[in-house]
Structure formats: C-alpha cells, structure tokens
Amino acid sequence: MNATPAPICDRALSVVVPVYNEEAGIDELMRRVEAVCAAQYPDDYEILLVNDGSSDDSWAHICRHADAKPHVVGINLSRNHGHQLALAAGLEHVRGELVFVLDADLQDPPELLGEMVATIADGADVVYGQRTARAGETAFKRGTAALFYRFLQTMTDVAIPRDTGDFRLMTRRVVEQLKAMPERYRFVRGMVSWIGLRQVAVPYERDARFAGQTNYPLRKMIGLAVDAVTSFSTVPLRFASHLGMAFGLLGILALGWVGWGWLSGEAVQGWASLAALILIIGSVQLMVLGVFGEYLGRMYMEAKGRPLFIVDEIRTRESAEGAGNA
Ligand code: UDP
Numbered sequence: 001m002n003a004t005p006a007p008i009c010d011r012a013l014s015v016v017v018p019v020y021n022e023e024a025g026i027d028e029l030m031r032r033v034e035a036v037c038a039a040q041y042p043d044d045y046e047i048l049l050v051n052d053g054s055s056d057d058s059w060a061h062i063c064r065h066a067d068a069k070p071h072v073v074g075i076n077l078s079r080n081h082g083h084q085l086a087l088a089a090g091l092e093h094v095r096g097e098l099v100f101v102l103d104a105d106l107q108d109p110p111e112l113l114g115e116m117v118a119t120i121a122d123g124a125d126v127v128y129g130q131r132t133a134r135a136g137e138t139a140f141k142r143g144t145a146a147l148f149y150r151f152l153q154t155m156t157d158v159a160i161p162r163d164t165g166d167f168r169l170m171t172r173r174v175v176e177q178l179k180a181m182p183e184r185y186r187f188v189r190g191m192v193s194w195i196g197l198r199q200v201a202v203p204y205e206r207d208a209r210f211a212g213q214t215n216y217p218l219r220k221m222i223g224l225a226v227d228a229v230t231s232f233s234t235v236p237l238r239f240a241s242h243l244g245m246a247f248g249l250l251g252i253l254a255l256g257w258v259g260w261g262w263l264s265g266e267a268v269q270g271w272a273s274l275a276a277l278i279l280i281i282g283s284v285q286l287m288v289l290g291v292f293g294e295y296l297g298r299m300y301m302e303a304k305g306r307p308l309f310i311v312d313e314i315r316t317r318e319s320a321e322g323a324g325n326a
C-alpha cells in the first residue's frame with residue numbers, strides 16, 4: 001500500500017449516493033437507507049448525497065435532509081459532471097471506515113448492507129452486487145449491457161466482473177487507493193477490480209426505478225463503454241497493425257490472381273472493383289486514425305490535469321446553523 005496522509009475516519013460507515021434529477025425519489029431513498037444504517041450502525045454513520053448538477057429540485061430536497069439531520073451531508077457540484085465523477089466527489093469526502101455506494105433510484109436495494117457487512121467481516125475488502133435479474137429494464141438495455149460486459153472481458157487484462165455496477169461496500173483502504181488514482185476518464189468498477197485485494201460478489205435482483213427515468217441514455221452508455229475500454233486496454237491500438245497485416249495479405253493474394261490472369265492471357269478489367277477497394281482501404285485507415293484519436297484526445301485531456309470536479313457547496317446541519325446565525 002502507498003503511504004498516504006492519515007484520512008479522517010471517525011464513522012463506522014459512509015453511504016455515497018450520486019443524485020441527478022431524482023427529486024421524486026429522495027425521500028423514499030432516505031427512508032430506506034436510514035432504516036438499514038440505523039439498524040447496523042446506530043448514530044455511527046453518514047449519508048453523502050452528491051447533487052450532480054440536477055435541473056430539478058433535487059438539491060432543495062437534499063438540503064432539507066442535510067439541514068435537519070446530523071448524519072446527512074449534501075455536496076453540490078458546480079454543474080453536471082457525470083455519474084462517475086459525482087461518485088469520485090462523494091468518495092473524496094467520506095469519513096467512514098466502510099463505504100457503501102448505491103444509486104439514488106433504489107434500483108440497488110440498500111437492505112443488502114447487512115449481508116455485505118458480514119462478508120467484509122469475513123475478510124473481504126470489496127463486496128460488490130452482481131445482478132441476477134433486472135426488473136423494469138427494456139430487453140434492449142439488458143442485451144446491450146450483457147454484450148458490453150462480455151466485450152470488455154475480451155479486451156482487458158483486468159478481470160472486471162460482469163453484470164456489476166457501482167453498487168458495493170468497500171473498506172476504507174480501497175477507497176483511499178481509489179482517491180489516489182487521478183484519472184479523469186473513470187470507470188470506477190474497473191478501477192476497483194484493478195486494485196485487487198479480496199473482492200467478493202453478492203448476487204441480487206436489480207429492482208425497477210422507484211421514480212423518474214434513466215439518466216443513462218444510449219449515448220452515455222456508449223461513452224462509458226469507450227471510457228472503460230480505453231482506460232483498461234490498448235488492444236484497439238494493436239488492432240490497427242493486425243488490420244494492416246490482413247489487408248496486406250489480401251493485396252498480395254489479389255496481385256497473384258491478377259498476375260495469373262495476365263499470364264494466361266485474360267487481362268482483368270474494370271474500374272468499379274478498384275474504386276470499391278480504394279474506398280474500403282480509405283475507410284479502414286480513417287477508422288484506425290479515429291481509434292488513435294480516442295487515445296490521443298484522452299491523453300490530452302489528462303495532461304491538462306484539471307480538477308475532476310468543482311464543489312459549489314457542502315451542506316451539513318452545522319453549516320445550515322452557521323448560516324442562520326450570521
Ligand atoms: N447520475 C449522476 N449523474 C449523471 C447521471 C446519473 O449522478 O449525469 C446518477 C443517478 O442519479 C443515479 C445513478 O447515477 O443515482 C445511476 O443513474 P441511472 O439510474 O440513470 O442509470 P441506470 O441505472 O439507468 O444505468
């Protein structure tokens with residue numbers, strides 16, 4: 001383990017929830033999360049709600065909880081940074097010995113906490129939820145998700161468990177390692193796998209959203225998939241040379257065929273096939289350039305070294321009281 005300055009660790013448990021346009025679900029979320037936490041660690045837990053630039057009233061709801069209860073911390077990001085960075089913002093502020101990450105939409109049942117804590121007590125460092133069923137999701141989403149996990153597995157050297165989201169319980173030493181990874185294009189579940197240590201799966205049935213609708217449309221899902229592949233694999237770069245060799249071989253075969261025709265007095269003619277070949281080769285070259293571009297662009301963005309997220313406000317009961325006295 002790397003030597004890091006001693007982090008504040010004065011709670012048994014921190015719960016981190018990224019929130020984006022979830023106003024209709026926050027009260028129910030708090031009710032269920034508070035119930036399981038209070039049963040497990042009465043008065044020794046905190047819930048960090050990270051508002052990721054919601055355009056609805058999510059932040060007002062978060063403030064209402066944070067102002068009223070000592071165990072709730074509201075973190076307001078300056079704008080929408082995306083799920084993975086909102087998660088990073090939450091992890092940056094945890095004070096617990098164990099860290100529980102779940103979605104705000106109650107698709108991940110908080111009631112699994114007890115089982116996860118027991119598994120950690122048995123010596124695990126990470127307990128992740130593995131989905132056995134996904135209620136209320138379209139066949140398209142299920143199909144693309146399944147494909148994605150299998151594709152990722154063939155591309156990466158790190159074993160990233162399939163059908164696993166960010167729903168997990170981690171020990172603080174894992175979280176400290178995560179915080180020490182400065183990358184901007186974050187695929188948190190992959191980064192946790194990369195860390196290693198003892199990781200155990202807990203199967204669960206993924207519920208339907210409690211309220212609202214998914215904030216991961218196809219566009220964002222593809223973005224996350226590209227982040228995942230480029231963060232964990234250079235296979236696409238190697239793919240370029242394989243493609244080059246394959247087309248080179250094809251060219252040599254074609255040349256042999258044309259030469260054979262010429263020798264046997266049958267000159268091959270026609271510009272159409274030539275034009276098609278040029279188009280194919282051209283498109284393959286551009287595609288490979290595009291893959292290079294993905295990596296290069298990411299290197300450029302990483303090289304800037306900008307902060308991963310900007311926090312606008314941290315809301316706790318003390319800060320609300322302080323504002324009231326001023
Ligand atoms: N989320 C976020 N920022 C975003 C999109 C989503 O913080 O830009 C949060 C969202 O509020 C939820 C979690 O990330 O708590 C997962 O999002 P969602 O439920 O929309 O994804 P899905 O479960 O459909 O994959």
Ligand code: MG
Pocket residue numbers: 103105107209214
């Ligand atoms: Mg969801």
